[in-house]
Amino acid sequence: MAELKYLSGFGNECTSEDPRCPGSLPEGQNNPQVCPYNLYAEQLSGSAFTCPRSTNKRSWLYRILPSVSHKPFESIDEGHVTHNWDEVDPDPNQLRWKPFEIPKASQKKVDFVSGLHTLCGAGDIKSNNGLAIHIFLCNTSMENRCFYNSDGDFLIVPQKGNLLIYTEFGKMLVQPNEICVIQDVSPFNVVAWHGNYTPYKYNLKNFMVINSVAFDHADPSIFTVLTAKSVRPGVAIADFVIFPPRWGVADKTFRPPYYHRNCMSEFMGLIQGHYEAKQGGFLPGGGSLHSTMTPHGPDADCFEKASKAKLAPERIADGTMAFMFESSLSLAVTKWGLKASRCLDENYHKCWEPLKSHFTPNSRNPAGPN
Numbered sequence: 001m002a003e004l005k006y007l008s009g010f011g012n013e014c015t016s017e018d019p020r021c022p023g024s025l026p027e028g029q030n031n032p033q034v035c036p037y038n039l040y041a042e043q044l045s046g047s048a049f050t051c052p053r054s055t056n057k058r059s060w061l062y063r064i065l066p067s068v069s070h071k072p073f074e075s076i077d078e079g080h081v082t083h084n085w086d087e088v089d090p091d092p093n094q095l096r097w098k099p100f101e102i103p104k105a106s107q108k109k110v111d112f113v114s115g116l117h118t119l120c121g122a123g124d125i126k127s128n129n130g131l132a133i134h135i136f137l138c139n140t141s142m143e144n145r146c147f148y149n150s151d152g153d154f155l156i157v158p159q160k161g162n163l164l165i166y167t168e169f170g171k172m173l174v175q176p177n178e179i180c181v182i183q184d185v186s187p188f189n190v191v192a193w194h195g196n197y198t199p200y201k202y203n204l205k206n207f208m209v210i211n212s213v214a215f216d217h218a219d220p221s222i223f224t225v226l227t228a229k230s231v232r233p234g235v236a237i238a239d240f241v242i243f244p245p246r247w248g249v250a251d252k253t254f255r256p257p258y259y260h261r262n263c264m265s266e267f268m269g270l271i272q273g274h275y276e277a278k279q280g281g282f283l284p285g286g287g288s289l290h291s292t293m294t295p296h297g298p299d300a301d302c303f304e305k306a307s308k309a310k311l312a313p314e315r316i317a318d319g320t321m322a323f324m325f326e327s328s329l330s331l332a333v334t335k336w337g338l339k340a341s342r343c344l345d346e347n348y349h350k351c352w353e354p355l356k357s358h359f360t361p362n363s364r365n366p367a368g369p370n
Ligand SMILES: O=C(O)Cc1cc(O)ccc1O
Pocket: 218, 219, 220, 256, 257, 258, 260, 266, 277, 296, 297, 324
């Protein structure tokens, strides 16, 4: 396939015309009585019409047939997708999953849609307020079918293999270490479009990381790549946060993540490498969930090493890409997540078992390594 060319600029107003139909975008207006090439004009709204201009999102598509010209929808087997957050009793334990297994194509062909497995989530689709985390485990391209999600935005984080995604706005090749966000998808008959509501992808290597250059551990909001806002300012439905390779230079500081409990839920995954707070057990393709107020933090090995380490400047997480969805919702795990996936790590809690008391009641300030 010819190399794909992309329009650049997050949130920009972009335009695109199929080179075979020059001038297919109407000039000076969006909705002419008759569009160039006798195309249909169709608007796709990504925000309420009434949003202020700075948050208003919409695109205009000029297509051979409007997307309403489809046959009636019919239900299909829902597979492993659910929005029932009461399948199992709430579980306050720290949860960790071994790498999820991709089925072998020789045994069963599974495409992106039938390979979606809901792991956890919260909220309500009808009020458009919620979040679901699905693991996609597929081995086959989608043929003669396409998919649209009218429940919300899809942020896709591939861990293995490449995704060639056909959207109404064009094609995207999304590879590990890249992410993409898609909207509605329907038959691919768009000849031209313009607007600021489009699918996009982003290479996580381009994230300009900041970190503490003096002392102490900055909270991970410094690593926020994308935010799905809630109605409460500063409180996200989900922040998408990454832990990319960077320099650690903080003096007199325990540099890995601190022990904590959080009113936000934290779902983490690893694309490649190993995560700085866990010496082992948290593997690429796996995940972990520390839901509302569940205590967690560095494992015992990590604590021992980092509290004794000489604090020279060091590269943190070279070759690594971990990510987190930090959500104000209390994420409930599905039956698939707890049982059917067969990937739940029953021994996760043991990584903290060796932690011992270092309390020295008679010496307030024991000599540290530096
Ligand atoms: O739990 C985690 O590993 C993620 C995390 C990292 C960090 O540097 C500070 C807080 C936090 O939740």
